[in-house]
Amino acid sequence: xxxxxxxxxxxxxxxxxxxxxxxxxxxxxxxxxxxxxxxxxxxxxxxxxxxxxxxxxxxxxxxxxxxxxxxxxxxxxxxxxxxxxxxxxxxxxxxxxxxxxxxxxxxxxxxxxxxxxxxxxxxxxxxxxxxxxxxxxxxxxxxxxxxxxxxxxxxxxxxxxxxxxxxxxxxxxxxxxxx
Numbered sequence: 001x002x003x004x005x006x007x008x009x010x011x012x013x014x015x016x017x018x019x020x021x022x023x024x025x026x027x028x029x030x031x032x033x034x035x036x037x038x039x040x041x042x043x044x045x046x047x048x049x050x051x052x053x054x055x056x057x058x059x060x061x062x063x064x065x066x067x068x069x070x071x072x073x074x075x076x077x078x079x080x081x082x083x084x085x086x087x088x089x090x091x092x093x094x095x096x097x098x099x100x101x102x103x104x105x106x107x108x109x110x111x112x113x114x115x116x117x118x119x120x121x122x123x124x125x126x127x128x129x130x131x132x133x134x135x136x137x138x139x140x141x142x143x144x145x146x147x148x149x150x151x152x153x154x155x156x157x158x159x160x161x162x163x164x165x166x167x168x169x170x171x172x173x174x175x176x177x178x179x
Contacts, residue, residue, distance in 0.1 A: 001044075001051045005164030008044035011037050012157030019150025027087045027145055028079075034149065035076035038094075041160050042069030052167055059108070061101040062163060068097060087145040088134040091152040096131025098159045099124045116166065123162055130155045 015037040019030060045066025052058050072094055075081065081090055102124025109117035130152065133140070137148050 001048045002164055002167045005044045005048045005167060006161055007164075008041045009157045009159070009161030009164055012041055012160055013154050014157075016150040016153030016155075016157060019146050019153060023144050023147040023150075025146050027081070027084055027149070030146060030149075031076055031079065031081070034153070035073050037153070038069050038073030038076060040073075041156070042066045042071075042073055045069060045160070045163070048164070048167060056167075058167065059105055061105050062167075065098055065101055065159075065163070068094070084145050088137055088148045088152070091149050091156075092131040092134025094131070095134075095152045095156050095159075096128050098156060099127025099129075099131055102127060102159060102162070120162070120166075123159065127155050127159055 015033060018033065019025075022030065043066070045062050047066075049058050049060075049063040049066060072090070081087055102120050104124075106117045106120030106122075106124055109120065134148055134152060137143055143151070
């Protein structure tokens, strides 16, 4: 399952790079690929939560991110994002949500005295800022909607990759009954 989660992150990054290669394309022409990548990412998150959660402690944030990606992927595949101007905001909210989840996971790990918390907080902050940038795109750089979507997909792919890599670092806590 860990490999499946990492593969989903790689697919999101490749999808983002695909958007860089076609910056002048319309969202409608790349929506199917983006929706499938989101759906795959969500399914990998939910599956990893259910499968690995039986053996080790896995944060609920993995489940929340997976369900969100599935629901938003279905919206993209059902062609519910009609306005081209809404595309960066839609995907920006997705990345911003994942960024906030990474920060929350990092703070939780910091309180548990786990050593990998700082990377999650930094990555989460960068994801949150990247998602927020999508609201101000026209003011700063004015990327095309597909180009900005590529940036957001690369950021989300990095989030998913880090989540997949960190799946092995959650040992299940022993309860008093198990001792």
